[in-house]
Amino acid sequence: EKVMTQSPAALSVSPGERATLSCRASQSISRNLAWYQQKPGHAPRLLIYGASTRATGIPDRFSGSGSGTEFTLTISSLQSEDFAIYYCQQYNNWPLTFGGGSKVEIK
Amino acid sequence: QVHLVESGGGVVQPGGSLRLSCAASGFSFSSFGIHWVRQAPGKGLEWVAFIRYDGGIRYYADSVQGRFTLSRDNSKNTLSLQMNSLRAEDTAVYFCAKENSEEYFFDHWGQGTLVTVSS
Numbered sequence: 555e556k557v558m559t560q561s562p563a564a565l566s567v568s569p570g571e572r573a574t575l576s577c578r579a580s581q582s583i584s585r586n587l588a589w590y591q592q593k594p595g596h597a598p599r600l601l602i603y604g605a606s607t608r609a610t611g612i613p614d615r616f617s618g619s620g621s622g623t624e625f626t627l628t629i630s631s632l633q634s635e636d637f638a639i640y641y642c643q644q645y646n647n648w649p650l651t652f653g654g655g656s657k658v659e660i661k
Numbered sequence: 662q663v664h665l666v667e668s669g670g671g672v673v674q675p676g677g678s679l680r681l682s683c684a685a686s687g688f689s690f691s692s693f694g695i696h697w698v699r700q701a702p703g704k705g706l707e708w709v710a711f712i713r714y715d716g717g718i719r720y721y722a723d724s725v726q727g728r729f730t731l732s733r734d735n736s737k738n739t740l741s742l743q744m745n746s747l748r749a750e751d752t753a754v755y756f757c758a759k760e761n762s763e764e765y766f767f768d769h770w771g772q773g774t775l776v777t778v779s780s
Contacts, residue, residue, distance in 0.1 A: 588766035590706075597756055597770035598698075598706065609768065641706055645765035649722050650696075650708040 556580055556644050560653035566661040567632050575656045577625040577642035586646035589618055589627045592655075593638045601640075602627065632658070663687040663769040665757050670774030677747050681774060683740040683757035691715070691735035694760040696767060697742050699753035699776075709755070710742065711765070725751075747778045 557580040567573045577587065585605040590598035600609040602618035605625055615630040629636055637660050642653040669681040683695065697709040711720045712731040719731050730743045740757060754775050758767035 586764075590767075592706075597772055598767070599770070600766065600768050603761065603764070603766050603768075643706070643708075643766060648720055650711075650765055652706040652708065655705045 555649055556583060556647055556651050558642055558644055558651050558653035560640075560642055560656045562656060563654070564657040564659060566659045568661045569634060570631050571661075573629040573632055573636075573658055575627040575629075575640055575658075577620075577627070577653050579623045579625075579644055582622045583644040583646035585621045586644060587618075587620070587625050588643045588645065589616075590641045590643065591636075591638045592641065598641065629658070634660075663759060665759060665769060665771035667755060667757050667771045667774040670755065670776045672777045672779060673747055674780050675748060675778055677778070678743070678745045679747065679776060681742040681744065681755055681776070683742075683771060685738045685740070685757075685759070688759070690738040694763070694765075695733065695740050696758045696760060696765075697731070698756045698758055698767065698770075699751075700756070700773075701750075701753045704753075707753075711760075712740065744776070747776075749778050752776060752778045 559578045561576045587605045589602040592598040606618045617628045619626050639655045639657045641655050664686045666684045694713045696711045710731045728746045733740045754773040756773045757771045759769040761768040
């Protein structure tokens, strides 16, 4: 099973600032990585797939990068609606696995 | 637009059974695989199970293998998750989620249904 480790577990960021979230896979997953955003009481929403492709309707302030075992989600200028929990998910191998999440909080 | 609606959640005693349903609309249901993902209260996301577009392939997480069974009815655009021998650790919100054209990430999610296993 591929273990996905996200860091930091939480970060405080001021609106307008940049947030950088990391996701590490225990073994190479090529570029088979997705990122999701989840707000309290809501289902997750797909942000990024293929490590760097934005899903339909996702603003370009969200960007993803990386391959192999190291991946990054960057939010270039945080808006109020971006404060949420972010999860990475590998789909290179079964079982599909998620990281533990990174909570982006208002500073 | 794509719409997934889960139902069937509730409170059940340990060892009991429950059947969840997922009703789909807004896309060609018979062309896409569907997953179940769960989230225990205050915890992260856990993939649970997958069924291919034609029902011909099913995968389960080790934690539910042998206890949960996925089925689908493409004529009714519905999916069912039969959960048996339920344990306290199965308590979670269960989401059904649509695959993205045979790539195993989730491009649309339902709103979830809460399953509570408690005596």
